[in-house]
Amino acid sequence: MKGDLSDQVVVVVGGTRGIGAAIATDLAAAGATVFVAGRDLDAARGVVGAIETAGGTAHGVACDVTDAEDCRRMIDTVAETSGRLDTMFANQGVARRSRNLVEWSPADVAICLDVNLVGCVTLARAAHRLLAADGGGRFIVTGSGSGHRNVAGLGMYGISKAAVSHLVRQLAIEWRRDDIAVNELIPGPVRTAMTGFRGDGDGDRADNPMQVFADRMGEWLKEPADVAPLARFLAGLPTHGPTGQVFSLAGRV
Numbered sequence: 001m002k003g004d005l006s007d008q009v010v011v012v013v014g015g016t017r018g019i020g021a022a023i024a025t026d027l028a029a030a031g032a033t034v035f036v037a038g039r040d041l042d043a044a045r046g047v048v049g050a051i052e053t054a055g056g057t058a059h060g061v062a063c064d065v066t067d068a069e070d071c072r073r074m075i076d077t078v079a080e081t082s083g084r085l086d087t088m089f090a091n092q093g094v095a096r097r098s099r100n101l102v103e104w105s106p107a108d109v110a111i112c113l114d115v116n117l118v119g120c121v122t123l124a125r126a127a128h129r130l131l132a133a134d135g136g137g138r139f140i141v142t143g144s145g146s147g148h149r150n151v152a153g154l155g156m157y158g159i160s161k162a163a164v165s166h167l168v169r170q171l172a173i174e175w176r177r178d179d180i181a182v183n184e185l186i187p188g189p190v191r192t193a194m195t196g197f198r199g200d201g202d203g204d205r206a207d208n209p210m211q212v213f214a215d216r217m218g219e220w221l222k223e224p225a226d227v228a229p230l231a232r233f234l235a236g237l238p239t240h241g242p243t244g245q246v247f248s249l250a251g252r253v
């Protein structure tokens, strides 16, 4: 299987389901060697199996981004297996919907920041040297429209994603000299487990909060595979190309 990414080694963290699984599958179809990472190794292996059945090359890696040692081990595995890393997607995320900010428990605040924000810092720290080797690379973080415009009910989630957006610009400045492009991918609303859609009809109800939000905002409520072309585009950009930028599929201003 050959495509425009056939020379690339890509890691998709949060690749075990939803948007990340769709990105991993699409990039493998474009010829990339893809490492599918997340806490659920069985789910990662499921995505890898589907990629291999379609003729692609992929590996499953267990990685909890709240564990720095895990992130380091994952990058060691990539280095030992493939000897390089061209593009990392820091796509992992957790959300707690439909609560007022002050109703978030300290534990929920902590996990939201640990996974969505600190996890990106930990991944960046672990991956920097390998990304910088052999002419640079790309670090692409999945942001959210709620990080750019406040949305009632999303509480700490939007705040964590606003910080992620700032992190992207910070890393972009610091990593320019290493030819590592750092950009933010905003998917807009997508039907995944995070938004209460499970692909088996469960959650496919008119009163699903994401459905209501999309209807109210005139948004494009996507399937995970609809996000993949933008991810593929970003993975195909030159490492000295755009950096510190926001690339969005959201349909609202």
Ligand SMILES: NC(=O)c1ccc[n+]([C@@H]2O[C@H](COP(=O)([O-])OP(=O)(O)OC[C@H]3O[C@@H](n4cnc5c(N)ncnc54)[C@H](OP(=O)(O)O)[C@@H]3O)[C@@H](O)[C@H]2O)c1
Binding pocket: 013, 014, 015, 016, 017, 018, 019, 020, 037, 038, 039, 040, 041, 043, 063, 064, 065, 066, 091, 092, 093, 094, 095, 115, 142, 143, 144, 145, 186, 187, 188, 189, 190, 191, 192, 193, 194, 195
């Ligand atoms: N769906 C939307 O409408 C939407 C809109 C805007 C932005 N986003 C963003 O898109 C990204 C993907 O979301 P999704 O909708 O596809 O959600 P999802 O189906 O719930 O997938 C979330 C992914 O994050 C991984 N993850 C969670 N905690 C992790 C941890 N501690 N360490 C490593 N991986 C972890 C999960 O893997 P494991 O459980 O295996 O660890 C899973 O692969 C997130 O960053 C989300 O904030 C989604």
